[in-house]
Amino acid sequence: MSNTKYILGxxxxxxxMMHGIDRLQENNITIYDVFTPMPIHGIExxxxxxxxxxxxxxxxxxxxxxxxAFSMIYYMxxxxxxxxxxxxxxxxxPDFVPIMFELTVLFASFGMIITYFFKNxxxxxxxPRVMDFRATDDRFVxxxxxxxxxxxxxxxxxxxxxxxxxxxxxxxxxxxxx
Amino acid sequence: xxxxxxxxxxxxxxEFTGKPKTWSLIAIVIGIVxxxxxxxxxTSETHAERTFxxxxxxxxxFTCVCAAGTFFLAVQYVAQAGWSASILRIPQAFARVLPxxxxxxxxxxxxxxxxxxxxxxxxxxxxxPLLYKHWATHGLADPASEHYxxxxxxxxxxxxxxxxxxxxxxFLGLYSIFAMLFTRFSYNEDLEGGMNNYQKSFKxxxxxxxxFGFTTPIWSFDTVMSLxxxxxSTMFGWYNFAAMWVSGLSAIALTLILLRKAxxxxxxxxxxxxxxxKFMFAFSIFWTYVxxxxxxxxxYANMSEETVYFYERWEPEFKPWFWLNIVINFLSxxxxxxxxxxxxxxxxxxxxxxxxxxxxxxxxxxxxMPGTVSKHRTFGITEIGIAIGFAGTFAFFMLNALxxxxxxxxxxxxxxxxxxxxx
Numbered sequence: 354m355s356n357t358k359y360i361l362g363x364x365x366x367x368x369x370m371m372h373g374i375d376r377l378q379e380n381n382i383t384i385y386d387v388f389t390p391m392p393i394h395g396i397e398x399x400x401x402x403x404x405x406x407x408x409x410x411x412x413x414x415x416x417x418x419x420x421x422a423f424s425m426i427y428y429m430x431x432x433x434x435x436x437x438x439x440x441x442x443x444x445x446x447p448d449f450v451p452i453m454f455e456l457t458v459l460f461a462s463f464g465m466i467i468t469y470f471f472k473n474x475x476x477x478x479x480x481p482r483v484m485d486f487r488a489t490d491d492r493f494v495x496x497x498x499x500x501x502x503x504x505x506x507x508x509x510x511x512x513x514x515x516x517x518x519x520x521x522x523x524x525x526x527x528x529x530x531x
Numbered sequence: 532x533x534x535x536x537x538x539x540x541x542x543x544x545x546e547f548t549g550k551p552k553t554w555s556l557i558a559i560v561i562g563i564v565x566x567x568x569x570x571x572x573x574t575s576e577t578h579a580e581r582t583f584x585x586x587x588x589x590x591x592x593f594t595c596v597c598a599a600g601t602f603f604l605a606v607q608y609v610a611q612a613g614w615s616a617s618i619l620r621i622p623q624a625f626a627r628v629l630p631x632x633x634x635x636x637x638x639x640x641x642x643x644x645x646x647x648x649x650x651x652x653x654x655x656x657x658x659x660p661l662l663y664k665h666w667a668t669h670g671l672a673d674p675a676s677e678h679y680x681x682x683x684x685x686x687x688x689x690x691x692x693x694x695x696x697x698x699x700x701x702f703l704g705l706y707s708i709f710a711m712l713f714t715r716f717s718y719n720e721d722l723e724g725g726m727n728n729y730q731k732s733f734k735x736x737x738x739x740x741x742x743f744g745f746t747t748p749i750w751s752f753d754t755v756m757s758l759x760x761x762x763x764s765t766m767f768g769w770y771n772f773a774a775m776w777v778s779g780l781s782a783i784a785l786t787l788i789l790l791r792k793a794x795x796x797x798x799x800x801x802x803x804x805x806x807x808x809k810f811m812f813a814f815s816i817f818w819t820y821v822x823x824x825x826x827x828x829x830x831y832a833n834m835s836e837e838t839v840y841f842y843e844r845w846e847p848e849f850k851p852w853f854w855l856n857i858v859i860n861f862l863s864x865x866x867x868x869x870x871x872x873x874x875x876x877x878x879x880x881x882x883x884x885x886x887x888x889x890x891x892x893x894x895x896x897x898x899x900m901p902g903t904v905s906k907h908r909t910f911g912i913t914e915i916g917i918a919i920g921f922a923g924t925f926a927f928f929m930l931n932a933l934x935x936x937x938x939x940x941x942x943x944x945x946x947x948x949x950x951x952x953x954x
Contacts, residue, residue, distance in 0.1 A: 394953070395953070404871075408871070412869075439831070439833060440833070441833075447823075447826065447827050447830050447831075448827075448831065450823065450827070451827070
């Protein structure tokens with residue numbers, strides 16, 4: 354038994370890589386993940402990815418912003434320190450709307466960024482998780498979990514047949530922790 | 532993913548026969564009957580003014596939807612958009628109806644200005660025109676007259692009948708010329724191929740957008756805002772533009788969905804619908820944004836010459852409709868169209884498109900009625916009949932224009948992109 358944890362197939366051409374995904378899937382080999390230097394149309398459907406739930410998080414953050422703004426202004430202008438502004442009642446709802454709108458946008462956008470960073474382990478000071486550096490440059494990489502897919506030679510052959518220029522057997526998952 | 536195998540018939544043409552033709556003709560007849568009812572049979576005090584207000588409302592709405600179709604074309608050309616290439620014949624059909632709509636609107640305004648009736652204002656009998664009585668009544672700008680109005684006299688160099696009508700004719704004439712140019716380029720493209728016609732469309736679209744951007748606010752100031760000539764708002768033009776654009780997009784979406792249900796436009800998919808849904812969603816929020824921008828400044832400054840506009844709309848006759856307007860045009864699209872999946876559901880999109888079209892009818896109703904019939908506001912045969920009549924007129928001319936050419940601009944440079952549109 355080898356120490357290989359992940360098998361990485363390097364492709365130079367996205368079409369070859371898409372073909373490689375097809376070949377692996379035809380042979381019932383589960384793909385751990387695919388890394389590409391640019392977005393590739395239709396790849397999520399091919400890999401069976403679920404849609405991101407980020408919009409739901411954004412909605413919740415936005416709603417939090419609206420409520421925060423409303424309670425903040427209500428506390429300041431109506432409850433704690435009512436002032437006579439232009440002879441209007443303290444609880445002048447139309448005046449609240451722009452601030453409520455702005456805080457909704459602010460909370461939704463910051464909330465989305467923080468959620469995205471959190472999910473992708475991209476906090477400042479934290480080493481990023483990268484399985485192959487060249488996937489951020491000029492290579493299209495298919496990663497296969499070597500522990501759950503036993504026939505490593507067959508995987509190598511399939512990747513090479515599909516046009517892989519290089520097949521790596523990595524002993525560790527992330528190369529970026531050195 | 533059915534678009535990957537090209538089995539669609541791209542020379543397919545819409546056949547304007549059967550039910551759509553019958554129903555649009557019936558709707559036109561209903562409209563004519565309603566106009567006749569409003570002028571001749573209805574005996575209430577303001578019946579003629581009310582009929583004219585409704586004619587203006589629907590004439591303006593009709594022209595706005597056709598102008599929005601032209602604007603849609605221009606925006607797609609200038610943005611060099613690919614997704615819309617396979618549905619462009621629908622806004623092109625709208626654009627082809629624009630000259631007809633423009634003539635109808637000019638006729639309505641001219642007829643309203645030149646027909647008079649007696650009204651009593653502050654104890655004085657006045658012979659006022661049926662439309663635009665606030666500035667077009669004779670003697671308002673004449674210091675010697677007993678009806679002299681200083682505010683209106685100050686605006687008389689802009690708001691006078693010859694200049695008003697010539698402005699309207701020039702603006703609508705310009706829009707119509709560009710509308711005809713865009714459709715002609717697209718049809719020439721079908722015959723000749725090549726990039727020549729597309730590049731010309733791009734160039735003329737740039738010119739059109741500049742003209743349209745500067746003249747639509749003035750057009751709406753003239754046609755709608757001058758009904759209450761003592762009041763003015765600089766936001767009004769954009770507010771009207773937003774209403775025009777949302778209702779135009781809803782009309783495009785509704786036409787596309789109905790034609791898909793009838794077995795046409797088989798090459799469009801739910802991604803096209805999704806994009807139209809995003810447009811409707813986004814510009815409903817834009818509409819609310821300008822509506823609120825106009826409202827908030829007037830509310831905050833609280834100057835009586837400005838607040839009078841909302842004061843009138845806050846009277847018991849209008850108050851429920853004032854709120855309903857915001858519920859239909861803001862809350863419903865926001866809540867219904869926010870989710871991605873909902874924008875892809877044909878029946879739901881159809882419902883929202885119809886709702887928004889009705890909503891913007893109400894929006895125009897709220898703009899026009901307080902300045903015309905004011906306290907005698909009614910909702911009955913005249914309103915519904917004239918709305919149906921104009922919807923029928925629009926459907927008849929638009930579908931007729933659509934049936935004249937193939938449903939796909941087959942030499943459009945971005946057609947392939949549109950056929951494979953997937954988001």
